[in-house]
Amino acid sequence: MSRLLDCISKQLLVSFVPPLHNTTTVPRQEMQGEKMRWSNLFIPTLREDPADAEVSSHRLLIRAGYIRQLTAGVYSLLPLGQRVRLKVMQIIREEMNRVGGQEFFLPALHPAELWKESGRWEVMGENMFKFRDRKSTEMGLGMTHEEVFTSIARHSISSYRQLPQVWYQIQTKFRDEARPKSGLLRVREFTMKDAYSFDVDRTGLDKSFQDQYDAYCRIFTRCGLKYTAVEASSGAMGGSQSTEFMVRTEAGEDHIVLCEKCGYAANVEKATSKLPDVDDGDGATATEEFPTPGVHTIEDLTTFPGGASADRQIKTLVYVLDDNVALVLMRGDHELNEIKLQDATGAINIRHAQADEIREALGASAGSLGAVGVTRSSHPKITLVIAEEALRGRRNMTTGANKDDHHLRGVAIDRDISVDKWASLRSVKAGETCSTCGGVLDVFKAVEVGHIFKLGTKYSDSMGARVLLADGTEVPIIMGSYGIGVERAIAAAVESFHDKAGIAWPASIAPFHVVVTPVNIKDQELFGTAQRVYDELVKAGIEALLDDRDERAGVKFNDADLIGVPYRITIGKKVKEGKVELMTRSTRESEDVSIESVVPVIAAKLEASIT
C-alpha cells in the first residue's frame, strides 16, 4: 500500500521544474505547515447566482469562489482558481517536456517594430493592445509569440545541426476582443501555452507536428476533457495543416461537423460534404430575361410565377476583399461561410459591399444581381468572380439580370458566366452526406481549447530566420505553432462537468481531491476523527481540505458540492460504529467506509482517475 501511495504522490505532486515567475507548481501540502482548513482559506462562495453570468461555467466559477471579474474580459483568479490553473499548467508542462519541449518565459510587452517586420502590426489591427511608451515608441501587448521566438531563433540558430528545436512557454496573452463574453471562454487577457517548432525540412515539421498532436491528446485526456480533434482553417496567417481541439458545449461559438461513422471531423470553416447530383436536363440554348417586379430575395423568386426553386438559383453576393470588389456565387439555398471565402482568396479583411458600392460596380441593386456577362472590361470594378463548387456545370439556372426588377433564366454557368475561381464556400448543414464514407453528418457547437498548425516559412521568410545545410545552401527554418488556452480549458471542463448543485471537477485538475466534512465541529469525537483522517490523507500525498467551519451540515454540504471537490468524506454519527461516509461528487453516490480504510480507498480511486 505504501508503494501505491508513494506512486500516487509522485504523480500528483512532484514538481518537475523549479518555480519561475507566475508559473509555480502547486506546493506540496505537507510542506506548507499550515493545514488546509476551510475556515482559514479564502473561498468566497455566493448563495445567489451572479447577475451578469449567463453560461454555466461563468456562473459557477464566480459563485463557487474561483474567479472575480476586474473589467470586461479580464478576470482575477482566486486561490481555488489558481490551484486549478496550476494543475492544468503542470499537466501541459509535463507533456510538453515529454516531447522534448524546452520552457521559456518571454515578454508580454513587445516593440511594434518586431510586429511590423512580420506584417502583423497592420493585420492584427484593433485586436492588438497598442500604445506608446514615454519616448513615444510604439509598443504592443503580445497576442502570441511567433515574432519573439523567431527573433531569438534568427539570432542564435544558423546551422541545420542546431535543429530541430521545440520551444514553449506558458504566459499571459492579450487580445482586445471586440466582444468579450461568457466568463473565461472569451477574454482579453488569458494564459496560453504556446509552443513553436523549428525544423530544417518538411519531414522534420511533420514529426514535430505529430509529436504535438500526440501531446495535446494526452494533455486533454489527462485534464479529463472529452475533446474532438478537427480539421480547421489556418486563417489568414497561413499554414498548411491545421487541427483544432474542441470540447463540445452549447456555450461554444464554433460549429463542428462530425461523421459518427468514419470519424471525419472538421470545423464548419473547413468542412465539406457530398451533395446529391442534380439533373439539370439539356438546358436552354440561351438565357432569357424576364421582369420580376418586387422580387428581392431568393425566397421571393421561389414563389414568383416563372421563378425557380432555391437550388435552381444562383445567389450573387458582393464582397469587398481588402479593397477589391468581388462577386461570390452561391447556390440559392446555400449559406456562405466567410472564413472559407477568406481562406480561398487569401484576403485579410472582408466585408459586405455597401449599397452604393454595389450599384457602382454592377449598375443594379441587391435583389437583382447576377454575374452573367460580367467581365473585366464590362465591369472594371469587379476584380474577381468566385463561385461555389456546387454550381459547377449547372444549367437552367436563374439569377439576377443586373438590371433592377429583372432576372435571367436558362443560365448555364460554363457558357454564360466567366468564373475566375472555384472554391468550397458553403457551410455544411447537419444531415448532409459525409464525402468520405457516405455517412450522415452531425453539426454541433464547441469551444476551441487548443490549436496546432504548420506555419511553414511565413515568419522565417519575413524575419530572416535561416540555416545553412550540409551542402552550404541557405534555407528558411520551417516552423509550426501550437497553442492551448489554459483558462478556456478550465471553463470547458466546468461546462462539461457540472450539475444543479455546482461543479464536479475531474480529479486531475480539481483544486483539492477530497474535502473532509465533520458534521459538527463541537463534537470532540467527530472533529478529532476528522482531523486524524485529514492528517492521514495529507501524509498519503492526497490533497485534502478540512471543512472546520462552525456551520450547519447543510451549508458545508452545499459548499462542497458547489466548489466541486471530487470526493467528500463526511464524519458523522457513524463514527461510533467506526465508519465514515465517502461521497463521490460526480455521481453523488455515497458509501460507508471504515475509518481505517478510507484513505487507501480514496487513494485507489484517485489512482484510477488520475493518469
Added chain:
RNA sequence: CGGGGCGUGGCUCAGCCUGGUAGAGCGCUCGGUUCGGGACCGAGAGGUCGUUGGUUCGAAUCCAAUCGCCCCGACCA
C-alpha cells in the same frame, strides 16, 4: 461598430413613471436557541443612489453629457 438592457450597502434586487433627503432578502457583527442538505429569535454595523453638469426651494427620481458593465449582431491566427 450597430441594436437592446442595466448601474441604488459585500451579493440579489425594490424605490424612479407621479421629485420631499433610501428600503427588502441574503451576507456581516453581538447575544441566545438550534445542529446530517443553505435554521430561528433579538439587537446592530454598513449606502456621497456610477460620474459630471443642468432644471428646481428641494433630485436616486426630471434633462444633458460622460464612464462602466451585460445581452444580441458584426467581429474574432
